[in-house]
Amino acid sequence: MKVTMVWYEVKKILVRPSCRVVLLLLLLLGGYVCYQEVFGDAGLEWLTESGERLRGPAAAREMRSAQAEWSGILDRTMMENALELLKQYEEEEKDHPEDINYRFQRIQALMDIRDFLNLSGKDYYEWQPFDFYIAETLTPETLPDIQEQRIKQLQNFLYDENSSASSYFSEQEKTYLLNCCADMEGPIQVGYAQGWSHAFDAGYYVIFYGSILMAFLVSGIFANESRWKTDAVYFTTEHGRKKGVIAKLAAGFLLTTVVYWALMLMVNLLILSMLGFDGGALSILAEPMDNWKSIYNLTFLQRSILATLDGYLLWMFFASIAMLVSAAASSAGLAVTVPSLLILIPNFLDTRGITRESSVLMNFFPDKMVRAYVGNFPYVLAEIGGNVMPMLYVQRYLYAGLMVVLALICWEVYRHRQVGG
Amino acid sequence: MxxxxxxxxxxxxxxxxxxxxxxxxxxxxxxxxxxxxxxxxxxxxxxxxxxxxxxxxxxxxxxxxxxxxxxxxxxxxxxxxxxxxxxxxxxxxxxxxxxxxxxxxxxxxxxxxxxxxxxxxxxxxxxxxxxxxxxxxxxxxxxxxxxxxxxxxxxxxxxxxxxxxxxxxxxxxxxxxxxxxxxxxxxxxxxxxxxxxxxxxxxxxxxxxxxxxxxxxxxxNCPDRGWLCDVPKKQVNDCCLKYRVSSIKTMADHAKLRILSREMPMPGAVLEETTLEDVFLSCFGERSGDESDHGVV
The missing domain is CATH 3.40.50.300 (P-loop containing nucleotide triphosphate hydrolases)
Known part of the structure; x- marks a missing residue:
C-alpha cells in the first residue's frame, strides 16, 4: 500500500460537497454539546446571593471558589462541619419564607457532601425513590461511615431476598461486585471537578451521535466506485484488487481516527478551558449522585481517557461495518443505515421493554459500551472461564476483534468483485 | 507478445x-x-x-x-x-x-x-x-x-x-x-x-x-455485392421487402437504391465497389440481434 493511494482515497472523500457538510455537522454537534454542557440546560449553574443565575465560566469561578474550603479528604470533621451548616441553613430558611432560594444558595458548595450524606444515610440500596432530605435528619452521632455504608447497601441489594438482584447475579458475580466496591483505594476525597464531569458528559453525546455522522463519511468509499461507474477502470489496475482495497480501508480508518480525535480534543479542551481542569485526580466517587453505584475505581482523568478510547474503538467498529456494507452492497445509504440502527435500536427496544434482563443479547449492543461509565447504569457483567468482569472489558475485545474481522471480510469481498456480471 | x-x-x-x-x-x-x-x-x-x-x-x-x-x-x-x-x-x-x-x-x-x-x-x-x-x-x-x-x-x-x-x-x-x-x-x-x-x-x-x-x-470474402439501382418511386417498398437495401436516395420521379445481393437484383443494376459497411450489413442484417436476411438498413 502506498501513502499516495491513501491520500487520494481520503481526498476523494473530502472533496465531495456532501462530506464537507457532514464534517460541518460534526463540528456543529461538537459546538452544540459544548454549549449545552457549559451554558445550556445541562450546563454548570451558580446562584449568586443577589439571586442571579450564573452559567458557564462565571459559574465555574464562583463554584470553585466556594468549594475551596470544602475540598480534600471527606473525614468525620468535614462531615460534621458540613452537617452543622446544613442544619443551620435549614433553620434559617424558616425565617426567610419570601426567599425560595435562601437555603439552596447557601448550600451549593456543599451539594456533593450533602449527596454523600443522603446516599449513605440509609441502609437499603434503592433505585427509586431517592430521599433528598436524609442529610438534615442526621446528627454527629449518627453520621455514617460512607465507604462501610456503600458496601453494606450493596450487600443488601445483592443478598436481600426481596431484591431482584439476589436471584439475578451468581455468587461469583456478587463477590466480584462487593470486591469492586471494597477495593476503593484510600479515603474519599471531594472537590471541584466540574470541568471533567461535563467534558465526560459531552463526550458521550459526541461518541453516540457522531458515530452516525461518521458513517456517512466512510459510507461511499467502496459504494461510490460502482455508483460513479469507476469500478471498471479501478479493478483493471495493477493494485486495484489488493493494495488499492487496503488503501481504501486505511483511508476510512485514518479519516475516522483524525476526525474522532480532533472532535474529542476540541470538545474536551473547550469545556475544560471554560470550566476548569481541576479535579482530574479525584475519584469519580467525588460526584456521588452519578457514581455512587459505580464499580469502576477511577479518577475523573482516567475515566475520561478510558471513555474516549472506548469511543474511538466504537467509531472504528462502526467505520468497519459501514465500509463492509458499502463494499458488499454497493450502497452508501445502506452503509449508513446499518451502524445507525445498531446504535439506535437498543434505545428503541428499551422503550419497548426489551431490556438486559429479558435478553442477554441486549448487553452486547455498542451503546452499552458508551454508557458503561454512567454510574446509574445497571451492573452488566460477564463470566468467562470462571472469571467475572464488567461486560465493558468483553466488549473492548469483542469490538476490536470484530473490527479486524469486518475489515478482512471487506477486503476479501471487494477484491473479488466482478463488474458487469 | x-x-x-x-x-x-x-x-x-x-x-x-x-x-x-x-x-x-x-x-x-x-x-x-x-x-x-x-x-x-x-x-x-x-x-x-x-x-x-x-x-x-x-x-x-x-x-x-x-x-x-x-x-x-x-x-x-x-x-x-x-x-x-x-x-x-x-x-x-x-x-x-x-x-x-x-x-x-x-x-x-x-x-x-x-x-x-x-x-x-x-x-x-x-x-x-x-x-x-x-x-x-x-x-x-x-x-x-x-x-x-x-x-x-x-x-x-x-x-x-x-x-x-x-x-x-x-x-x-x-x-x-x-x-x-x-x-x-x-x-x-x-x-x-x-x-x-x-x-x-x-x-x-x-x-x-x-x-x-x-x-x-x-x-x-463477403458473399454479397453492392448494386446501384434506379427504381420507380412506387416500387421502393417492394424492393425494400425483397432485398437488403443499404441506402435510398429519392429523386424527382424515381429513387436510387443501393441493394446488397449476390446476383444482379434487377436489369440495369450497376455493380459498385463493396465497402466494409456492406460486409457489416451482410453479416448482421438490419438491426441488433436480427437474424433476418432482408430489410431496410
Whole structure:
C-alpha cells in the first residue's frame, strides 16, 4: 500500500460537497454539546446571593471558589462541619419564607457532601425513590461511615431476598461486585471537578451521535466506485484488487481516527478551558449522585481517557461495518443505515421493554459500551472461564476483534468483485 | 507478445453472451465490430479480468492471466464503454490517483501524468473538475488513464461513442498513435471508425466470431455485392421487402437504391465497389440481434 493511494482515497472523500457538510455537522454537534454542557440546560449553574443565575465560566469561578474550603479528604470533621451548616441553613430558611432560594444558595458548595450524606444515610440500596432530605435528619452521632455504608447497601441489594438482584447475579458475580466496591483505594476525597464531569458528559453525546455522522463519511468509499461507474477502470489496475482495497480501508480508518480525535480534543479542551481542569485526580466517587453505584475505581482523568478510547474503538467498529456494507452492497445509504440502527435500536427496544434482563443479547449492543461509565447504569457483567468482569472489558475485545474481522471480510469481498456480471 | 483466448465462454443465467471463442491477438489494432448485444463488452470484460469466464482460458504469452493476477493487470489499459469519473476530482488529481494504482512509482507519477495530459491535449484543462468536462474531454481523460502505465494490452470499449465528428477524428488519430508495439482491441458499431483504425477486424454476432481478417479480406470474402439501382418511386417498398437495401436516395420521379445481393437484383443494376459497411450489413442484417436476411438498413 502506498501513502499516495491513501491520500487520494481520503481526498476523494473530502472533496465531495456532501462530506464537507457532514464534517460541518460534526463540528456543529461538537459546538452544540459544548454549549449545552457549559451554558445550556445541562450546563454548570451558580446562584449568586443577589439571586442571579450564573452559567458557564462565571459559574465555574464562583463554584470553585466556594468549594475551596470544602475540598480534600471527606473525614468525620468535614462531615460534621458540613452537617452543622446544613442544619443551620435549614433553620434559617424558616425565617426567610419570601426567599425560595435562601437555603439552596447557601448550600451549593456543599451539594456533593450533602449527596454523600443522603446516599449513605440509609441502609437499603434503592433505585427509586431517592430521599433528598436524609442529610438534615442526621446528627454527629449518627453520621455514617460512607465507604462501610456503600458496601453494606450493596450487600443488601445483592443478598436481600426481596431484591431482584439476589436471584439475578451468581455468587461469583456478587463477590466480584462487593470486591469492586471494597477495593476503593484510600479515603474519599471531594472537590471541584466540574470541568471533567461535563467534558465526560459531552463526550458521550459526541461518541453516540457522531458515530452516525461518521458513517456517512466512510459510507461511499467502496459504494461510490460502482455508483460513479469507476469500478471498471479501478479493478483493471495493477493494485486495484489488493493494495488499492487496503488503501481504501486505511483511508476510512485514518479519516475516522483524525476526525474522532480532533472532535474529542476540541470538545474536551473547550469545556475544560471554560470550566476548569481541576479535579482530574479525584475519584469519580467525588460526584456521588452519578457514581455512587459505580464499580469502576477511577479518577475523573482516567475515566475520561478510558471513555474516549472506548469511543474511538466504537467509531472504528462502526467505520468497519459501514465500509463492509458499502463494499458488499454497493450502497452508501445502506452503509449508513446499518451502524445507525445498531446504535439506535437498543434505545428503541428499551422503550419497548426489551431490556438486559429479558435478553442477554441486549448487553452486547455498542451503546452499552458508551454508557458503561454512567454510574446509574445497571451492573452488566460477564463470566468467562470462571472469571467475572464488567461486560465493558468483553466488549473492548469483542469490538476490536470484530473490527479486524469486518475489515478482512471487506477486503476479501471487494477484491473479488466482478463488474458487469 | 501474444494474447490468446481459448474456448472462451460466458453465461449469464440462461443467456450465453460469449460462446466458445478462440483467437490470438498479436501486436496491432483489432477492431471488434458487432451490433449491440453481440457480446463485445462481455468479451472485453473477461479479457480485462472484470468478469470470470464460465469456461475457457485467456493467456498472455502462454501464461494464464488469472494466475498472473496483478502482473497481468500491470500491462493492461482499459477504457470502458461507460467511462465513469470521480466528479469532484480534477483531471490532474485523477491521473495522479490512477498512477500509483497502476504501479507507477511516486517519483515518476507526476511526469507521467504531465505527459498524458500533453498527449491528450488536456494540459489546459488539468485543473478542471471532471464533472465539468465535456463528453470528448472525458474520453480523452479516459484514454490518458488507460495508457498512463504504457500498457501492452489496450482495451477500448466503444471509445468514439457519443463524440462529435471532430472529436471522433481526433480520437481516432490518438488511438492510431498509440497502436505501436502493443495489442489494441477496440470495439465499436461505427464501421468507419474501425475501418480507419484497425488492421484486423473481428465481426462478432451472438457471442461468436463470425468473420475475421483485414478490411480487404473481409470485403473480398463477403458473399454479397453492392448494386446501384434506379427504381420507380412506387416500387421502393417492394424492393425494400425483397432485398437488403443499404441506402435510398429519392429523386424527382424515381429513387436510387443501393441493394446488397449476390446476383444482379434487377436489369440495369450497376455493380459498385463493396465497402466494409456492406460486409457489416451482410453479416448482421438490419438491426441488433436480427437474424433476418432482408430489410431496410
Amino acid at each position: 501474444e494474447l490468446t483466448i481459448t474456448e472462451l465462454t460466458k453465461d449469464f443465467r440462461k443467456t450465453r453472451a460469449v460462446s466458445q471463442v478462440n483467437y490470438t491477438f498479436q501486436s496491432g489494432v483489432y477492431g471488434l465490430l458487432g451490433v449491440n448485444g453481440a457480446g463485445k463488452t462481455t468479451l472485453m470484460r473477461m479479457i480485462t479480468t472484470l468478469l470470470k469466464p464460465t469456461a475457457g482460458t485467456i493467456t498472455w504469452d502462454g501464461q494464464d492471466v488469472v494466475q498472473m493476477d496483478k502482473d497481468y493487470r500491470r500491462i493492461l489499459g482499459y477504457l470502458p464503454q461507460d467511462f465513469g469519473i470521480y466528479p469532484d476530482f480534477t483531471v490532474q488529481d485523477y491521473l495522479l490517483y490512477m498512477a500509483p494504482l497502476k504501479g507507477i512509482r511516486p517519483v515518476l507519477a507526476k511526469a507521467r501524468a504531465e505527459e498524458m495530459l500533453r498527449m491528450t491535449g488536456m494540459t489546459q484543462h488539468r485543473k478542471l473538475k471532471m464533472k465539468a468536462l465535456s463528453g470528448g474531454m472525458k474520453r480523452r481523460a479516459g484514454i490518458a488513464q488507460a495508457v498512463i502505465n504504457d500498457p501492452k494490452i489496450l482495451i477500448l470499449d466503444e471509445p468514439t461513442a457519443g463524440l462529435d465528428p471532430s472529436e471522433r477524428i481526433r480520437f481516432r488519430n490518438l488511438i492510431s498513435e498509440l497502436a505501436t508495439d502493443r495489442v489494441v482491441l477496440l470495439s465499436t458499431h461505427i464501421v468507419s471508425d474501425v475501418e480507419s483504425m484497425a488492421g484486423q477486424i473481428i465481426l462478432m454476432k451472438n457471442g461468436k466470431f463470425v468473420m475475421t481478417g483485414s478490411s480487404e479480406e473481409l470485403i473480398r
